[in-house]
Amino acid sequence: MSAKVVDKQERRDQILGAAIRVFARKGFSRTTISDIAAAAEMGKGTIYEYFGTKEEIIHHSFEFFMRHLEMDFEAVLISKMPAVSKLRTIFDGFAGFIDSHTRQMMELMFDFWSEAIKNKDTKGAIYTEMKKFYKAYREIFADIIIEGMGEGAIRKDINPRSAAAAIVGALDGIMVQWVLDQDEFDFKDVTRTIGISFLEGLLSERT
Amino acid sequence: MSAKVVDKQERRDQILGAAIRVFARKGFSRTTISDIAAAAEMGKGTIYEYFGTKEEIIHHSFEFFMRHLEMDFEAVLISKMPAVSKLRTIFDGFAGFIDSHTRQMMELMFDFWSEAIKNKDTKGAIYTEMKKFYKAYREIFADIIIEGMGEGAIRKDINPRSAAAAIVGALDGIMVQWVLDQDEFDFKDVTRTIGISFLEGLLSERT
Amino acid sequence: MSAKVVDKQERRDQILGAAIRVFARKGFSRTTISDIAAAAEMGKGTIYEYFGTKEEIIHHSFEFFMRHLEMDFEAVLISKMPAVSKLRTIFDGFAGFIDSHTRQMMELMFDFWSEAIKNKDTKGAIYTEMKKFYKAYREIFADIIIEGMGEGAIRKDINPRSAAAAIVGALDGIMVQWVLDQDEFDFKDVTRTIGISFLEGLLSERT
Amino acid sequence: MSAKVVDKQERRDQILGAAIRVFARKGFSRTTISDIAAAAEMGKGTIYEYFGTKEEIIHHSFEFFMRHLEMDFEAVLISKMPAVSKLRTIFDGFAGFIDSHTRQMMELMFDFWSEAIKNKDTKGAIYTEMKKFYKAYREIFADIIIEGMGEGAIRKDINPRSAAAAIVGALDGIMVQWVLDQDEFDFKDVTRTIGISFLEGLLSERT
DNA sequence: CATGAATGAGAGTTCATTCAT
DNA sequence: GATGAATGAACTCTCATTCAT
Numbered sequence: 118m119s120a121k122v123v124d125k126q127e128r129r130d131q132i133l134g135a136a137i138r139v140f141a142r143k144g145f146s147r148t149t150i151s152d153i154a155a156a157a158e159m160g161k162g163t164i165y166e167y168f169g170t171k172e173e174i175i176h177h178s179f180e181f182f183m184r185h186l187e188m189d190f191e192a193v194l195i196s197k198m199p200a201v202s203k204l205r206t207i208f209d210g211f212a213g214f215i216d217s218h219t220r221q222m223m224e225l226m227f228d229f230w231s232e233a234i235k236n237k238d239t240k241g242a243i244y245t246e247m248k249k250f251y252k253a254y255r256e257i258f259a260d261i262i263i264e265g266m267g268e269g270a271i272r273k274d275i276n277p278r279s280a281a282a283a284i285v286g287a288l289d290g291i292m293v294q295w296v297l298d299q300d301e302f303d304f305k306d307v308t309r310t311i312g313i314s315f316l317e318g319l320l321s322e323r324t
Numbered sequence: 325m326s327a328k329v330v331d332k333q334e335r336r337d338q339i340l341g342a343a344i345r346v347f348a349r350k351g352f353s354r355t356t357i358s359d360i361a362a363a364a365e366m367g368k369g370t371i372y373e374y375f376g377t378k379e380e381i382i383h384h385s386f387e388f389f390m391r392h393l394e395m396d397f398e399a400v401l402i403s404k405m406p407a408v409s410k411l412r413t414i415f416d417g418f419a420g421f422i423d424s425h426t427r428q429m430m431e432l433m434f435d436f437w438s439e440a441i442k443n444k445d446t447k448g449a450i451y452t453e454m455k456k457f458y459k460a461y462r463e464i465f466a467d468i469i470i471e472g473m474g475e476g477a478i479r480k481d482i483n484p485r486s487a488a489a490a491i492v493g494a495l496d497g498i499m500v501q502w503v504l505d506q507d508e509f510d511f512k513d514v515t516r517t518i519g520i521s522f523l524e525g526l527l528s529e530r531t
Numbered sequence: 532m533s534a535k536v537v538d539k540q541e542r543r544d545q546i547l548g549a550a551i552r553v554f555a556r557k558g559f560s561r562t563t564i565s566d567i568a569a570a571a572e573m574g575k576g577t578i579y580e581y582f583g584t585k586e587e588i589i590h591h592s593f594e595f596f597m598r599h600l601e602m603d604f605e606a607v608l609i610s611k612m613p614a615v616s617k618l619r620t621i622f623d624g625f626a627g628f629i630d631s632h633t634r635q636m637m638e639l640m641f642d643f644w645s646e647a648i649k650n651k652d653t654k655g656a657i658y659t660e661m662k663k664f665y666k667a668y669r670e671i672f673a674d675i676i677i678e679g680m681g682e683g684a685i686r687k688d689i690n691p692r693s694a695a696a697a698i699v700g701a702l703d704g705i706m707v708q709w710v711l712d713q714d715e716f717d718f719k720d721v722t723r724t725i726g727i728s729f730l731e732g733l734l735s736e737r738t
Numbered sequence: 739m740s741a742k743v744v745d746k747q748e749r750r751d752q753i754l755g756a757a758i759r760v761f762a763r764k765g766f767s768r769t770t771i772s773d774i775a776a777a778a779e780m781g782k783g784t785i786y787e788y789f790g791t792k793e794e795i796i797h798h799s800f801e802f803f804m805r806h807l808e809m810d811f812e813a814v815l816i817s818k819m820p821a822v823s824k825l826r827t828i829f830d831g832f833a834g835f836i837d838s839h840t841r842q843m844m845e846l847m848f849d850f851w852s853e854a855i856k857n858k859d860t861k862g863a864i865y866t867e868m869k870k871f872y873k874a875y876r877e878i879f880a881d882i883i884i885e886g887m888g889e890g891a892i893r894k895d896i897n898p899r900s901a902a903a904a905i906v907g908a909l910d911g912i913m914v915q916w917v918l919d920q921d922e923f924d925f926k927d928v929t930r931t932i933g934i935s936f937l938e939g940l941l942s943e944r945t
Numbered sequence: 946c947a948t949g950a951a952t953g954a955g956a957g958t959t960c961a962t963t964c965a966t
Numbered sequence: 967g968a969t970g971a972a973t974g975a976a977c978t979c980t981c982a983t984t985c986a987t
Contacts, residue, residue, distance in 0.1 A: 149957080573969085693927045696923070
């Protein structure tokens with residue numbers, strides 16, 4: 118009666134997974150639909166049963182990417198530990214977050230950044246999502262910092278949102294360097310240093 | 325003859341300048357040779373008198389990009405001021421470095437990052453240059469930090485190279501955020517906060 | 532078994548009816564099998580249970596089309612009225628033949644004409660059928676004219692087959708104009724005028 | 739200094755001429771850009787230097803078609819001869835108008851008719867042009883008929899516009915039959931018969 | 946030297962057709 | 967028998983590159 122039954126959502130994810138793998142290796146523009154079809158082990162036409170255009174695949178792969186990138190801070194955030202411990206825990210945990218999967222994701226991130234900024238003024242679903250993403254991360258850190266200020270552990274003469282931006286930037290920034298030159302990096306030591314720098318400062322003595 | 329050579333170089337730069345402007349707006353792949361020719365106000369064929377392929381233009385535009393991006397730390401570095409002052413001067417000056425020209429450059433940076441990483445294993449002139457670029461910047465900061473350690477102003481229990489990576493990352497990272505969402509940023513305050521955070525730490529008291 | 536056969540034929544007609552509706556709206560080439568399946572309210576695969584190819588559907592839809600287009604002159608033809616009355620009756624009745632259904636059919640006719648002529652030299656089932664169709668119509672009119680000549684009512688210095696061709700052409704031709712520009716037409720008056728023109732002539736007096 | 743110089747308009751016409759030849763043989767939908775390029779003896783890409791889309795080629799080929807189809811009645815129309823002579827001249831001349839070139843044009847006409855009607859409700863440049871074309875032709879004949887009425891040569895109890903529609907339709911209609919079945923036709927005799935029928939009527943005697 | 950008309954390889958996309966369910 | 971997911975041939979269109987002028 119009915120034809121072959123497939124889980125449409127699963128199939129879409131299968132395609133997006135394949136797409137992301139190829140995108141990470143070749144970039145959006147050099148990736149062809151044929152490439153994606155080959156990676157997903159299906160015919161070129163099948164791709165179009167699930168996505169209308171290549172553009173659409175790129176957009177949805179960003180969602181997919183985000184779904185799988187999300188660092189899980191949840192446990193840390195809802196814990197009862199003091200704010201400063203939360204920060205230390207996150208800094209220390211960050212190194213563990215880094216692996217080959219993340220690496221692939223970061224390589225793709227460059228393309229998403231580019232894509233986002235290039236379509237900023239038009240439709241820009243990626244752009245919008247990305248802004249939300251960064252905003253959310255800054256807010257996580259800003260909240261912890263404000264919490265720490267309330268606890269008296271963190272100095273009150275700085276803007277929590279600026280500090281949050283600095284922290285997010287630092288984590289982001291070292292990932293960029295790491296992706297570009299893995300060999301130069303003792304990731305663990307760099308994150309440890311970030312923890313020390315941000316919290317205690319680099320100076321020998323407070324001035 | 326010498327005049328000819330200068331002329332030739334000038335023409336190349338004219339093309340590269342035009343290319344960079346278009347690249348920043350549309351990205352590498354969406355930019356056509358026609359676009360570049362139009363922006364450079366010359367014929368499509370003329371481009372090929374100076375560059376063999378589009379690829380070559382992209383590669384050389386990275387050099388050109390770097391030549392014009394270079395933050396001038398020279399004055400600070402050769403000055404006699406103590407290391408910590410050098411760092412403060414750089415952090416404070418960083419906000420001034422940011423302008424619409426830089427913004428355009430950063431939008432292009434995403435493409436170069438992507439391009440670099442995608443050709444990492446093949447030819448990768450951009451990749452190599454980029455690694456050198458980051459290494460150089462890290463070394464500048466590492467040198468200052470080591471200098472500061474020698475002066476006794478900077479704590480000796482951290483790895484200067486890791487700290488340098490952290491600083492470069494932080495500066496890079498906030499630029500990414502700024503480019504993606506200019507409105508959310510008080511750039512001056514964020515760089516000020518980076519200075520405070522890194523040097524004095526966020527804690528109320530040293531533990 | 533007989534029931535099955537009837538059922539099968541019914542299903543084929545269901546498909547052809549749907550096909551014709553879509554063909555009339557979008558033309559052969561822009562109509563997809565999916566369109567037809569949707570219009571026939573069945574699955575795409577089911578279509579192929581009844582027809583081997585899209586081509587075959589087009590061919591059979593011409594038969595179907597002809598079966599439903601057929602103007603019923605039968606009653607007029609077998610009646611005992613004089614030839615000239617037969618012609619007048621047909622001319623007068625022609626306006627009544629025109630309705631929205633006919634309109635749709637005529638829109639399709641353009642496609643069949645095109646299809647016929649394009650396959651003239653190859654297989655050309657439609658071409659053959661169409662030639663037969665026109666020939667038959669011309670013969671109907673030629674027979675009436677010959678009959679009228681026999682009755683002495685119609686002049687004998689013309690070729691009945693040429694006159695028949697002219698009549699069929701005129702009826703065909705005004706349908707084309709009507710389909711292309713319904714608003715410009717008082718169909719009833721035009722057919723009345725055709726009757727007058729052809730029979731009595733446009734001249735005030737015979738020369 | 740400047741590159742190859744070509745007459746752009748000439749090149750466009752070269753393409754349109756080739757397009758029409760292929761269209762007439764294969765129909766719009768079965769004609770590929772490659773076909774047209776081959777017929778025009780140029781590369782596929784060259785076509786796109788002159789026309790943006792296949793659609794555009796179809797539209798412009800209609801203009802081109804019309805430009806080359808136009809029957810030249812001018813001489814007849816401006817002549818001093820009486821209206822009835824004008825009609826006779828046109829009817830007699832019509833057979834001469836028919837040749838292999840016209841045949842090819844008529845084969846294409848089916849496609850234009852179909853195309854026009856299918857895009858009636860959307861953009862429909864062809865549709866609009868075609869309506870104008872028929873309207874113009876009807877007006878030519880209506881004017882002659884009115885002139886003839888003024889001269890007292892043509893009866894006044896018919897609507898000139900309806901008669902004009904009938905004449906245009908008859909000419910159109912016999913062309914359709916001729917294109918579909920050349921062998922059945924003594925074109926000269928049919929046009930002669932049309933002249934006789936329309937002017938003097940088929941009846942032996944006026945009733 | 947400068948140019949832009951010409952080109953075809955190659956990309957995205959459509960859709961008739963097949964076939965496992 | 968009925969279905970629609972899967973497929974790839976074939977089509978439209980783009981654009982880096984060439985080369986006659």
